[in-house]
Amino acid sequence: MGYTLMIVFAVAAHYAFLAFGIFGGFLAWRWPRLLWLQVAAALWLLVIVVAKLYCPLTWLQDRGREGLGKPPLQGGFLDNYAAGVFYPHGYEWVAQIVVAVLVVTSWTGLVLLQRRHRLGQLDARGDAADHHLV
Helix, strand or coil, X not given: CHHHHHHXXXXXXXXXXXXXXXXXXXXXXXXXXXXXXXXXXXXXXXXXXXXXXXXXXXXXXXXXXXXXXXXXXXXXXXXXXXXXXXECCCCHHHHHHHHHHHHHHHHHXXXXXXXHHHHHHHHHHCCCCCCCCC
């Protein structure tokens, strides 16, 4: 049972980390302090994909599989759990572009929301016109 839980944990953690790395910038619209964690997660995802590094969660999952007498999976998490499910096999480059657009959109939206919030604060004080921000 322990090895099965290890595998389930590794797969669930992979999905959660992937979701946060891609969509966490949108959460930062509500909770701006999350941005730095999301930037770190997005950068880690980028490094893993570009440098083709072996993810520690994949290592954990493979240890669980070995404990159950199964061979390690060929390829990483994206090859086994995302390709063919979230995008067709062979179209990783399209998925990578979509992910990049989502991340940049979330960051751009956050910058625009923060700017609008600051302008609203200045306008409420009557300072916006003085600072040539409107």
